[in-house]
Amino acid sequence: MKLKHATIHSYWLMFVATVITVAIVTSSQLVTNRISLLLDRQASELLAADLVVLSSKKFDSEYRSAALEQGLQVSQSVSLRTAVFIDDEPQLVELKAVDGAYPLRGKLERAHDVTAQRSYAEQGPSVGEVWLDSKLGSIISQDLTIGEQNFAASWLLTYEPDRGGAIFNLAPRVLMNIKDLAQTGLVVPGSRVRYRLMFAGDQADIASFKTWLTTNLKPGEEIQDLENARPEMRSALERTRKFFALAIVLTLVIAMAAIAITARYTANREAPKIAMLRAFGISQPSLFKYYLGQLGRLWIAATAVGVILGWATQFPLQWALDGWFGKTLPQVYALRPYFTAAVVGLLALAGFSLPYLLNATATPPMQVLRTVVNRRSWSRGLLMTGSAITAVFCVLVILMQSSLLAIAVLGIVLACAFILPLILGWMVKLLLVSSRRRFWLRQYLLSRLQASSRGAIYVMSGFSLVLIAILLIAVVKDELMGEWQAQLPADIPNYFLINIRSSDVAGVEEFLRQRQIEASTPYALVRARMAQINGVDVDKIRFSHPRGSHSATHTFNITYADALPVQNKIVAGYWLSENRDPAQFSVEEGLAERLGLKLGDQLTMTVGSKTLQASVTSIRSVLWENFKPNFFLIANSELIAEMPQTWLLSALIRDQHKADLKQLLQRYPSITLLDISELMARVQAIVDKATVALQFFFLFALASATIVLLAAIQTGRHEREVESSLLRALGAHTSQLYRVHVLEFTLMGALIGFFAAAIASMAGWAVSVYFFDIEYHFSASLWGYSLVSACLVLTLAGTLVSRRVYNISPMKILRS
Amino acid sequence: MAENNLCIALKQVGKTVNTPDGELDILNNISLDVKYQEAVVIKGASGSGKTTLLGLMAGLDQASSGEVVLLGQNLADKNEEQRSSIRAGKVGFVFQSFHLVKGANALQNVMLPLELGAIENASELAATSLQQVGLEAKAYTQVDHLSGGEQQRVAIARAFATRPTVLFADEPTGNLDATTGRQIADLMFHLRDQSGTTLVLVTHEEELLQRGDRQILMESGRLLAN
Known part of the structure; x- marks a missing residue:
C-alpha cells in the first residue's frame, strides 16, 4: 500500500513550534551580535578609541604607520600636569593636547557656560583656543596663560569620552590643540608627560593589530582596552551579556518544550492510523521512513519561515531600541546566525519528535480491533529521554557562552522534566484521596487530571516548565536588574x-x-x-x-x-x-x-x-x-x-x-x-538598554508559551468532547459543564503556578547568587504573578478553546 | 396528544441529516408508543436507524419532523438545556462501550448522575447500587483496572442509581463475550423487574430480543414490525 495519501494530522502545531525555535535563534544571534557590537562601541567611547597605547615617552612613527597600513584610524593626545593662574591663584590642571582626529569613538560635549545648552563637537579646540573643565568656568571667555602662551578660553568642556581613565589622578581638565603644545614650552626633557596613541577600526582589524602591538610593545608602554580600562564598565558589560545569554536560552527552552509537547500530541493522533496501516501490512521501518521524510519536509519549511521571521524581528527591536540609544544598531553581515538557527531547529525537532514517532510506529495493529496499550519498552523510554537530553545539551553547547550556565540550565530543565511529573502526580493523588466521597465535580476533574491516557500530568509539566522559564526571565529582567540597581543606593557618592x-x-x-x-x-x-x-x-x-x-x-x-x-x-x-x-x-x-x-x-x-x-x-x-x-x-x-x-x-x-x-x-x-555622575549615568544606561532588549525576548517566550498552551488544550479535546457528551446524556446543564472546565483549568493553573513559582524562586536564587553575585530576596509578587497568571491564562484559554464542548450533542456518546 | 400511561410516544417522526451528497433520511415516519414499565427491544441491521431512534426517544437528539413525547413532555419545542432537565435523574443509559470516566473509581462513576441531579446521600445510594450489581468490594477500584464485564456492571449500577423511570440501553452486551453478556442481561432485567423501570433496548442478540415485552424490527429507517 502506498503511503502518499497519508498525512501527519495536526502537524501545524509542531510546525509553528519549530518556526518559533528557528526564529528565536536567528533573531537572538543577529540581535545579540548587533547589541554586543553597539555595547563594545559604547564602551570604546570611554576610551575614545577601540585600543590605546600609553607611554611616558613620545611614540615614534612605527605604530602609526602600521595602524594606517591596516586601515585603522589613528589619533594622538598628550597629557601633563601644570599650574595655571586663575584669579591670581595658582591652580593645578591636567592639560590635554589633542589632534584633529580626537576622539575616534564618542563625542566631545561643550557649552558656553554652566547653565547653557550642551552641544556636540566633532573635534577638539582649534589652534589658539582652549576648552575648560566646568570647575574652571569662572574664567570662560577670558584669556588663559598656559606656559609661555596665551589662549582664548572659548568653551566649557562638559563631556570628554575618555575622562577618568586614571580615576585618582585627575586635576581639572584644560583641553587644547596639539599644534599649540610646543609653543607653551611645557614639554621639556624630564617633564612628566603621558602620551596616548589611539586606534579605531573594524573588530577583526583591531584584534589583529592588538596582537601585533602586544608582541612589539616597548618597555614602559602599556596597552589599554576596555577590559583593563574600567573595571566597573567591564563588570556591567559582562553582567549584561550573561543576562542576554540566560534570557535567550530560557526562551529557547520554552520553544523546545513546545516542540516536545506538540510532537507527543501529533504522535498520539497518528497512532490509530498507524495501527490501520500496519494491519494492512505496512512494515514499521517503512512507516518510520515515511515519517522521517515528513519531518524533513517540515524542518525545511519551518527553517525557511523561521529564518525570515527571525530576520524580520530585528526591525521592531531596532525601532524600540533606537528611542533609547539615540543611535542605530550597527549592522552585522554574517551567515552564521542563519546556519546556527537551522541546526538548532533540526536538533530540537529530531531530538524531541523522532523518538515519539518511532514509538508511534510501534502501535500494535490489534488496535484496529480493540484498544491495546502500546507499552513502551525500557529501551524505547531510554531513547526518548536520552534523545531529548542530547538535543537540549547540544543546543546549549552551541548557544551558551558560559559552560557553567549551560550545565546549570540543563540541570534545571532535567530536574523539571523528571521531578515535575512526579510531584504533580503525587499532588493530584493526594487531592484525590483527601476528596474521596465528596463533591463529584472535584472527584471528576481530579480524575481527569490524573488520567494517564490524556497525559495531563505531562502536559502540565510542560506548561510548568514554560512558566518557570518565563518567571526566570522575569526574575532576570526585574528582580536581578532591580537588585543590581538597588545596590547603587540613592546616596551614591557623586x-x-x-x-x-x-x-x-x-x-x-x-x-x-x-x-x-x-x-x-x-x-x-x-x-x-x-x-x-x-x-x-x-x-x-x-x-x-x-x-x-x-x-x-x-x-x-x-x-x-x-x-x-x-x-x-x-x-x-x-x-x-x-x-x-x-x-x-x-x-x-x-x-x-x-x-x-x-x-x-x-x-x-x-x-x-x-x-x-x-x-x-x-x-x-x-x-x-x-x-x-x-x-x-x-x-x-x-x-x-x-x-x-x-x-x-x-x-x-x-x-x-x-x-x-x-x-x-x-x-x-x-x-x-x-x-563621577556622568560615568554613573553611562553605566545605568547600559542596564536600561539591556532591560529593553530583554523585554523583546519576553515576547518570543510568550509566543512559544501560547503554542504549548494550545497543544496542551488540544491534547485532551477529544476526551473532553466525549465526556461532555456523556454528562449531557446523564442530564448535565451547560452551567455544570462550564463549571467542570473552569475548575479543571483553574486547578491545573493553580498547581502549575505553585510549582513554577517554587522552582523559579529556587532557580532565581541559584542564578543570582552563583552567576551574578547578587543577593537574592524572596519575592512574594513572583508567587502572586505565577499563581494568578497560570490560573487566568489556563482558565480563559481553556474555556475559550473548549467552548464547542458546551454545545456538543449528547448523541456523540451513542456514536462514539 | 400523549396519553398519561405512555412513557414515550412518537408520532410520525422523521430524521434527516445533511451529507456531502445532499439530504439523507435516516428515519421515516416512525410512530411508536412505549408504556410505563414496559420492556421494548429494538432490532435491526447496521445502518437501519435504531441508534438514531434511541437517541430521539431519549431526547439526546431532535427529530426533523413529527413529535416525540418523553415522560409526558413534548420534546419538539425543547432546547438542549430543557431536554437535559427532563433526563436528569429520570433517564438512565447503558452503552455498548460502557463510557465510564477513566481515572475515577467505580463509586465515583456511579455517583456522577446522582450528584448531577443534586440528590442527597449520593455516596450511600451509589454504594447500594454497586452492591446490587455485586461490585461492593471494588467500589474504590479505578474503572480502568476492571474487566469488561465489571465495567458494564458499573455502568448498569450508574444507570439504576437514580431509580430512573426509563432506561435506554444501546447494545449493552455488544462488547462482551457470550457468557458475560448473558450475565449482564440477567442483571439488567433483574434490576428492571425490581424497580419497575421502563426499558428501551437496542440489540443484535436474539436471546435479548426474546426477553423484551415487545420487539420492534427496523430496516432502512422504517419500522418493519412492532
Whole structure:
C-alpha cells in the first residue's frame, strides 16, 4: 500500500513550534551580535578609541604607520600636569593636547557656560583656543596663560569620552590643540608627560593589530582596552551579556518544550492510523521512513519561515531600541546566525519528535480491533529521554557562552522534566484521596487530571516548565536588574576628593562634617608597581590569562584598612585584621585570576625606591559598580603606613553644597575634585538598554508559551468532547459543564503556578547568587504573578478553546 | 396528544441529516408508543436507524419532523438545556462501550448522575447500587483496572442509581463475550423487574430480543414490525 495519501494530522502545531525555535535563534544571534557590537562601541567611547597605547615617552612613527597600513584610524593626545593662574591663584590642571582626529569613538560635549545648552563637537579646540573643565568656568571667555602662551578660553568642556581613565589622578581638565603644545614650552626633557596613541577600526582589524602591538610593545608602554580600562564598565558589560545569554536560552527552552509537547500530541493522533496501516501490512521501518521524510519536509519549511521571521524581528527591536540609544544598531553581515538557527531547529525537532514517532510506529495493529496499550519498552523510554537530553545539551553547547550556565540550565530543565511529573502526580493523588466521597465535580476533574491516557500530568509539566522559564526571565529582567540597581543606593557618592595630603585629612573630614556632607572613610593611596611574584620578576612570568601581563605592569594604588570595605566579600582566606602576619595583601578576585595568584603567594612591590614584600592572605570580591573607593590591593597598615601617600574619599555633594567646594579647594589647594555622575549615568544606561532588549525576548517566550498552551488544550479535546457528551446524556446543564472546565483549568493553573513559582524562586536564587553575585530576596509578587497568571491564562484559554464542548450533542456518546 | 400511561410516544417522526451528497433520511415516519414499565427491544441491521431512534426517544437528539413525547413532555419545542432537565435523574443509559470516566473509581462513576441531579446521600445510594450489581468490594477500584464485564456492571449500577423511570440501553452486551453478556442481561432485567423501570433496548442478540415485552424490527429507517 502506498503511503502518499497519508498525512501527519495536526502537524501545524509542531510546525509553528519549530518556526518559533528557528526564529528565536536567528533573531537572538543577529540581535545579540548587533547589541554586543553597539555595547563594545559604547564602551570604546570611554576610551575614545577601540585600543590605546600609553607611554611616558613620545611614540615614534612605527605604530602609526602600521595602524594606517591596516586601515585603522589613528589619533594622538598628550597629557601633563601644570599650574595655571586663575584669579591670581595658582591652580593645578591636567592639560590635554589633542589632534584633529580626537576622539575616534564618542563625542566631545561643550557649552558656553554652566547653565547653557550642551552641544556636540566633532573635534577638539582649534589652534589658539582652549576648552575648560566646568570647575574652571569662572574664567570662560577670558584669556588663559598656559606656559609661555596665551589662549582664548572659548568653551566649557562638559563631556570628554575618555575622562577618568586614571580615576585618582585627575586635576581639572584644560583641553587644547596639539599644534599649540610646543609653543607653551611645557614639554621639556624630564617633564612628566603621558602620551596616548589611539586606534579605531573594524573588530577583526583591531584584534589583529592588538596582537601585533602586544608582541612589539616597548618597555614602559602599556596597552589599554576596555577590559583593563574600567573595571566597573567591564563588570556591567559582562553582567549584561550573561543576562542576554540566560534570557535567550530560557526562551529557547520554552520553544523546545513546545516542540516536545506538540510532537507527543501529533504522535498520539497518528497512532490509530498507524495501527490501520500496519494491519494492512505496512512494515514499521517503512512507516518510520515515511515519517522521517515528513519531518524533513517540515524542518525545511519551518527553517525557511523561521529564518525570515527571525530576520524580520530585528526591525521592531531596532525601532524600540533606537528611542533609547539615540543611535542605530550597527549592522552585522554574517551567515552564521542563519546556519546556527537551522541546526538548532533540526536538533530540537529530531531530538524531541523522532523518538515519539518511532514509538508511534510501534502501535500494535490489534488496535484496529480493540484498544491495546502500546507499552513502551525500557529501551524505547531510554531513547526518548536520552534523545531529548542530547538535543537540549547540544543546543546549549552551541548557544551558551558560559559552560557553567549551560550545565546549570540543563540541570534545571532535567530536574523539571523528571521531578515535575512526579510531584504533580503525587499532588493530584493526594487531592484525590483527601476528596474521596465528596463533591463529584472535584472527584471528576481530579480524575481527569490524573488520567494517564490524556497525559495531563505531562502536559502540565510542560506548561510548568514554560512558566518557570518565563518567571526566570522575569526574575532576570526585574528582580536581578532591580537588585543590581538597588545596590547603587540613592546616596551614591557623586564626587571623589583625591590627592588629599596626609596632613589635610582631618581638616577635610571636619570641613565636610560641619556642612553635613556625607563622605566615605578616607583611604590612603600608595602608588606602587609590582616587581615580583614568588620571587620571579613579573616581566619574566608567562601568564596563562591573556590580560595577565598587562595587569601585572599596572601602577597600583594600594591602600591599607582595618575594616573590610563596604560591599567587599572575602572569597578565600581571612581578612587582614584576623591575621597576625605583619606583611599581608588582600587581592581582588579578578586580579588574582588574571595573575594566577593564590593564598600564600609572595608579592614584591616597589614604592619609589623602596621595596616591600608580603604574602597574599585573602582574596576579595568587589562590587565595582558601587562607585565607592575600590582597590585591587589592600595591605595591612604596618606594611605601608609609613610609605609616601595621598588620600582619597568619596562624597555625596548635593547642589546646595556645591558652592562650598570652592572654599574647600581654596583651603586645600592640592585636592582634586572628580565628578563621577556622568560615568554613573553611562553605566545605568547600559542596564536600561539591556532591560529593553530583554523585554523583546519576553515576547518570543510568550509566543512559544501560547503554542504549548494550545497543544496542551488540544491534547485532551477529544476526551473532553466525549465526556461532555456523556454528562449531557446523564442530564448535565451547560452551567455544570462550564463549571467542570473552569475548575479543571483553574486547578491545573493553580498547581502549575505553585510549582513554577517554587522552582523559579529556587532557580532565581541559584542564578543570582552563583552567576551574578547578587543577593537574592524572596519575592512574594513572583508567587502572586505565577499563581494568578497560570490560573487566568489556563482558565480563559481553556474555556475559550473548549467552548464547542458546551454545545456538543449528547448523541456523540451513542456514536462514539 | 400523549396519553398519561405512555412513557414515550412518537408520532410520525422523521430524521434527516445533511451529507456531502445532499439530504439523507435516516428515519421515516416512525410512530411508536412505549408504556410505563414496559420492556421494548429494538432490532435491526447496521445502518437501519435504531441508534438514531434511541437517541430521539431519549431526547439526546431532535427529530426533523413529527413529535416525540418523553415522560409526558413534548420534546419538539425543547432546547438542549430543557431536554437535559427532563433526563436528569429520570433517564438512565447503558452503552455498548460502557463510557465510564477513566481515572475515577467505580463509586465515583456511579455517583456522577446522582450528584448531577443534586440528590442527597449520593455516596450511600451509589454504594447500594454497586452492591446490587455485586461490585461492593471494588467500589474504590479505578474503572480502568476492571474487566469488561465489571465495567458494564458499573455502568448498569450508574444507570439504576437514580431509580430512573426509563432506561435506554444501546447494545449493552455488544462488547462482551457470550457468557458475560448473558450475565449482564440477567442483571439488567433483574434490576428492571425490581424497580419497575421502563426499558428501551437496542440489540443484535436474539436471546435479548426474546426477553423484551415487545420487539420492534427496523430496516432502512422504517419500522418493519412492532
